[in-house]
Amino acid sequence: MSSSGFRLSARAKAAKASEIRELLKLVGKPSMISFAGGIPDPSLLGVDLVDAAVREIFSGPASAREALQYSTTEGFAPLRQWIAESMARKGIPAGLDNILITSGSQQGLDLIGRLMLDPGDTVLVSRPTYLGALQCLTAHGARFAQQDAPLAMDGVTPKLIYLIPDFANPSGDTMSERERLAALDRAEALDALVIEDAAYTDLRYEGENIAPIAALDIARCGGIDASRTLYCGTFSKTLSPGMRIGWICGPAALIHKLALLKQGADLHTATFNQRVIHHAAVAGFDTTVARARQTYRTRRDAMLSALERHAPPGVSWTRPDGGLFIWVTLPEGIDAAALLPLAIAQDVAFVPGGAFHADGTGRNTMRLSFSLCDAAQIEIGIYKLCTLIAKATQPRMQVG
Template sequence: MTITTPDWAARFSERMARVRASEIRELLKLLDQPDILSFAGGIPHPDLFPTEAIQAGYEAILADPAQAAQALQYSVSEGYRPLRDWIAARMTRDGMPCNAGNIMLTAGSQQALDLLGKLFLTRGDTVMVARPTYLGALQAFNGYEPKYLDLPENGLSQGLVATVRERAIGALGYFVPDFANPTGLSLTLAERETLLPLADDLDMTLIEDAAYRELRFRGEALPTLLSLDIARSGGIEQVRTLFCGTFSKTLSPALRIGWVCGPQAVIEKLVLLKQGADLHVSTINQMVAHRAVAEGYDQHLGRLRAAYGTKARTILTALERHMPAGVTWSEPQGGMFVWVSLPEGMDGKVVLERALAEERVAFVPGEPFFAEVATANALRLSYSLPDTDQIEDGVARLARLIGRMT
């Protein structure tokens, strides 16, 4: 009998042609090389994890027979009710009145993006995104075969409707209003207020990714898109904005706990998709997260903001001190990222190759963050992991290389 090896590539669905490996995930492997000074991974610093609170949570839950039985068992797809109640109360406090029925817990906000893409996108639908935008969102949506519409370089404006109306068919809008990955920039209040009537005009569903919202270390907090939508529509059940939150940047990525907040009609459908995907988020992790946020969460956030604020000031000062003429950068008021624009004609991928070889510095080239027409002469620096001395040294090395290349 002849046994033939299947041609797996020929068997994959057509949509797999749009699924690409994450350059960021690949670059994270460089963290295992001790001589690489990395600005690549936009991940929390492990020293800032509330390790003691998380450990105490696991121990207390497993020491109690009744809680242990619940924690180690299957659970409802919507998520652990006490944690959903806590999230709803906090969102209500922040100008987004809702209840537990408006919230479903997900395996990080990344799963929320995937489920929302599955729920709303039909092949050929348009996804409107910022230019540049979060690479993980593009990865989540790509499998559902949409078309993309980059916002113009000058961002949101009153004249935008006529520009995009003909292309925004079956539109879904994805935005990170606060300290966006990769730029570190935020939408102004005027831009937020412009986006909602634009969404009305295009009958567009908005996804608000609030992954970095709690990490503001400078400036005044602005209202969320959801809060503005609730105020103008009359309540959470009338909005077109779906809010994605996460504890990955504030508690721990490994807990894999995010959430979607929106009208119950949307949440009910998401629950069905969640059941087909993985049934529910780890029950014990949900219970531990609830214990960790129920007391002292704002004090913990204060520590995070102080730490990342110090690192942001360090990298901005280092960029000003070392970078040659022709290089510009964003000035974030929160989050983990600085976006660097290189002189025209310079390619971030080429710079990365030489930076690794000649200066042992890693970062993420800018090109993968563009949905339509890519911009090559840009790069993303994350200041969350290196300490202040490493930030100063790494920027000096990178600037030295860029100076040689210009």
């Protein structure tokens, strides 16, 4: 029986497949040069650390049994303590009551959506912004407005402001301290909650660190429990995406409410996974991240250099100080989605930028990830892609 034969909820009927997830099904063949998924290089993940953690956990019957048992909804206390110490180094003093372990930061977004949004509520987002956030918050009935739109919005009062301040997915852009403070000003004026998605913050390989929005917020209000920022962190871009360990850090009253919602969703994040990540983080988080930063910087430089050499006139791109992405803007009238099948036919994949725009714009943009390709692959892939773009800009070959 097809799903159309059942009386589905309005939320289920509105659910759409992720363009990126569907695309990844097409790019698995060995010959494909993939600039598509924002996937960490598996050779840079904490494989040895995880192996040692598993051995340690199963070195004695007591620790093994505990790792295979139910746990508290808030999460494994030693892991939360390690996160609290890490947050403090970022200027965010937090106790265990301020931290909730989630099944990846994506669950964090979902829980915040469930906590804050009623159907029709407005969320301010950047343009472009993370597709997964648009999908998640749409499922909770959100409408979207541009973060820098005028405050007077026909009586609409946004409840949430969603931001990726460091090396954003998809643009690679980083907010300045002035922009972060302005976002807090706006949140206060609107009495809105800020979601700070910090998935890429640890992957800075150029420039000076900028204080997180949560740290600036706490400095203003005097303490985390008086702040209006929920910081969403994750180990997915550093130690392991497959372990699905993330966290939310924020005011204890909100963390308590989020824990109640999580309790109804999955009781708690997998105990075994939390313990493994804790062991791995203690043993070598900084070393693992330092190695990843160096590798990704080399690949970013290779992609920027290839774009400089091969991109036709009228094409522009971002120059990120960290993260995994470069955002390319094509001349007006060029449809990146129409270019995609032509690129895939030549064994090159990317993500069309329209999916990252809540308002349906951005069809002449694309996201390129350099995380999985070495310099030689990047050179070949960018050459092929730019050749297609150049053909598309010719009048008789116009796409879109």
